[in-house]
Amino acid sequence: MVTKSPLSVxxxxxxxxxxxxxxxxxxxxxxxAVLLVLLLQQRPYRFNxxxxxxxxxxxxxxxxxxxxxxxxxxxxREGYSTTPPQVEYSLTPLGQTLCAAVSGMREWTETHVDDxxxxxxxxxxxxxxxxxxx
Numbered sequence: 001m002v003t004k005s006p007l008s009v010x011x012x013x014x015x016x017x018x019x020x021x022x023x024x025x026x027x028x029x030x031x032x033a034v035l036l037v038l039l040l041q042q043r044p045y046r047f048n049x050x051x052x053x054x055x056x057x058x059x060x061x062x063x064x065x066x067x068x069x070x071x072x073x074x075x076x077r078e079g080y081s082t083t084p085p086q087v088e089y090s091l092t093p094l095g096q097t098l099c100a101a102v103s104g105m106r107e108w109t110e111t112h113v114d115d116x117x118x119x120x121x122x123x124x125x126x127x128x129x130x131x132x133x134x
Contacts, residue, residue: 027072032057032065034102041099044090074098
């Protein structure tokens with residue numbers, strides 16, 4: 001019987017339904033996770049500071065996303081015994097390895113958003129036309 005160390009590297013095929021990497025991909029590809037990684041690559045942030053900075057992000061979603069990122073080893077939650085107590089979030093070294101990928105997605109999106117909007121408008125215009133009878 002061969003046992004594997006928890007630190008051993010296994011082959012993962014993201015196209016297989018049983019692949020554990022799919023769950024990790026789903027969590028890091030989430031729009032709130034991407035926005036938080038982009039924000040935290042700048043510097044550590046406090047909870048309410050992040051909530052104010054990222055418009056549309058509810059307290060519940062921020063809490064849930066931070067917990068998932070912390071569980072995955074991407075975000076560090078650090079509490080300070082001050083009055084009132086303060087909590088600060090930052091990227092871990094593993095989380096910092098995501099910065100290039102999410103920064104690339106941000107750059108692509110900001111560069112090509114007009115192209116995407118034009119494609120959507122063209123698609124919607126085609127879809128709105130009635131089909132011609134044969």
